[in-house]
Amino acid sequence: MKLNYVHHVGLICSDLDRSIYFYHDILGFQFQNEPTGWFEGPELAKGVGVPNAKLRQVSLWVDDTTTFELIEYSPRADTTGKPVANNHLGAAHVCFEVDDIHATKAELESHGVVFNSDVNVVDEGPLAGWRWCYFTDPDGLALELIQWDYYKKEEREAAVAEYLKNRPPLSAFKPLFNK
Numbered sequence: 353m354k355l356n357y358v359h360h361v362g363l364i365c366s367d368l369d370r371s372i373y374f375y376h377d378i379l380g381f382q383f384q385n386e387p388t389g390w391f392e393g394p395e396l397a398k399g400v401g402v403p404n405a406k407l408r409q410v411s412l413w414v415d416d417t418t419t420f421e422l423i424e425y426s427p428r429a430d431t432t433g434k435p436v437a438n439n440h441l442g443a444a445h446v447c448f449e450v451d452d453i454h455a456t457k458a459e460l461e462s463h464g465v466v467f468n469s470d471v472n473v474v475d476e477g478p479l480a481g482w483r484w485c486y487f488t489d490p491d492g493l494a495l496e497l498i499q500w501d502y503y504k505k506e507e508r509e510a511a512v513a514e515y516l517k518n519r520p521p522l523s524a525f526k527p528l529f530n531k
């Protein structure tokens with residue numbers, strides 16, 4: 353099997369027009385398509401697995417191949433209005449690679465963007481070379497910046513081979529898929 357590339361990452365937002373001010377105007381993503389009107393109907397509901405689904409979306413280019421899909425559902429699932437914590441099943445985050453993480457962080461902060469922490473520096477272990485920090489979009493959804501300073505390819509390949517040799521057997525995970 354060969355899956356070609358990540359076509360898009362989809363995030364559910366509370367207000368499409370508000371999120372466009374962040375992802376387009378601040379982060380700088382260009383439109384692949386303008387915001388759609390509201391989609392609804394039994395085929396959509398079946399397709400997305402949400403009864404009575406009604407949604408609109410916009411696609412924004414991140415780079416030459418990948419887009420960000422922002423989706424606003426009406427109504428959204430009944431929640432507290434806050435995003436789930438990062439350790440919830442299904443919680444997601446999207447990470448953008450940058451040349452200068454400190455400069456990008458400072459620029460975003462000048463727009464009022466809130467970061468969880470200072471830049472974390474990792475120089476040992478499997479993630480050696482990572483400089484990373486989380487921030488949040490207007491809904492509080494998790495995003496991340498990474499400056500990938502270096503990659504110890506041979507060390508990683510050896511460690512991956514070691515992992516594959518010693519991992520728990522597939523039989524430990526039967527059934528592999530929940531019903």
Ligand SMILES: [Fe+2]
Pocket residue numbers: 445447496
């Ligand atoms: Fe990440």
